[in-house]
Amino acid sequence: MLQITNLHAEVDGKPILKGLTLTVNAGEVHAIMGPNGAGKSTLGYVLGGRPGYEVTGGTVTFAGQDLLDLPPHERAAAGLFLGFQYPVEIPGVSNVQFLRESLNSQRRARDEAPLSGAEFLKLARAQAGALEMDAEMLKRPVNVGFSGGEKKRNEMVQMGILNPKFAVLDETDSGLDIDALRIVGDGINRIMRAPDKAVLLITHYQRLLDYVKPDFVHVLADGRITRTGGPELAHELEAQGYAQVAA
């Protein structure tokens, strides 16, 4: 589904990704762990096409097409979803307005009929309900005044509504309380665990992986994948730290 080959990228002229190679097949969940500043979020942004994150080498193929050739909104329409480490606040734009515009833009790009206001609201309420988010929050401006945990939960409500093929979830677990972690974990499984979908979970902790069982665990350090293993690698890292395991 996703092939990243020898990817190099820089921000403000500073090389961050230095030859990253990774393949994710449909039906798989991959976890990426790694020290602060290693380039994990950068990888997510590069996949999403954020301006300022300049690809200087390598290729990324997504569902058979050159991902790097597409503008950000077309990547989304092709089925890519980026769960942000720091979800952005948008004053004056309600969640409902934002998400309906998002979904219908994607649908138009795929030559599907846009959803009516009523159809969309029904879908949005169902997804908010499944993630135990108060439907009232859908009316509020996007992420404005949301707590850290509420923002992360809102990311998952968005994912549920947009129903992507491939999700990069950047520290979606950080900021969540114990109950929310379970709800979000269940949500990821419900929305993304399917034979034609795949997930890249960026995380620092084992606890999310207790709910969303990864097929592969990778260590990203200094802009490269330095080690790959099964779920046991996450336990090993938690016990011994990056210095020991991935050096």
Added chain:
Amino acid sequence: MSLKLRAMRRWLPKRMDTLTLPSARDEAWRWSDMATLEAAREIKRVAGHVGSTARIGDGPRLVFIDGYYDPDFSEPGDLTLERVEFTSTHPLGQFAAGQGYELRFPPASFTAPIEIEHVVVGEESHLPLRFVLDDDAVVSVVETYSGGGWSNRLSEFSLGKGARLMRAVRLLQDEGFVSIRDEASIGEAASYVATFLGAGGMGSRIDGFLRLDGVGAFAEMGGALLTRGEQKQEAAVAVHHAAIEGTSRQVWRAVAADASTASLAARAEVARHAQKTDGEQSLRGLLLKRTATINLKPELEIFADDVKCAHGATVGELDAKALFYMQSRGIPEPQAKALLTHAFVADALDRIGEESVRDAFKADADAWLEAAL
């Protein structure tokens, strides 16, 4: 619908030839685009059909063509327009001095929203209008400027005790210039609220002076100016607190694209005896391109000591993080920019109380955004 215009040339009073336009050397007019105003006077008058804006409600409708009331296209209902004389010393207002119209609203009367349409098809037209609201009268007005040429309006508002006037004014001329001079006297516990939207292709000067004359009066003048191309629009307004316990609000938003210029100058004056004044002034600009210009000039002139006056003035650009966030969800860049800009402008347009009017104005702003982004 469209209006059919008679190809009749109306002669302007001779004395106007002796009046001179304000100069950019005058501080109060340094951002004004008098060149566009001069050019607007030369736009050839065209006879024939002129597009007219859709009606918002089913209240009275007053149509002014080239500055003259047109009974054929108007549906005044119970309203009567009385002919009265106007004088003015205002640099642009003086051009409109002479014969004009007065609308009177009796005590405790309530009038369905009045739609006033200004259709100008070239050259210059001048219209003086006076609104007199007796005690406790409630009036709502929607005004639309369309066409081309120079459209010059002088307005006087007089609000009796407890009267309420809600005005929403949209400048939608394709070309030319719209100048507006408003003067209001607001009585005890009366409320005057005016919201402007400049979303056409013309140059503009929105000029106002609101006096809070009665105890506990409320005055609000604000809106949004949207400029693109080489266009210049400007609002230069002042509220004057002449009595105690008055409240004033000046919420203005400017959005400038391309190489355009939007300018906002707002002043709040508080007289020495006008204690317990509550004033708020918020001027914000959004540059859609670095080649555009936004000028903001907030001014407070406070002579009383027991006064609460908040003010802020900032110019910024669209939030790049928010733009990427929206694009990453599938929204193409122009639509993402339009959503953010719409939200920015909404601060000002949300002050329009009547929902149908607010929606119509937001639709005009959205149409502008779609064309500009």
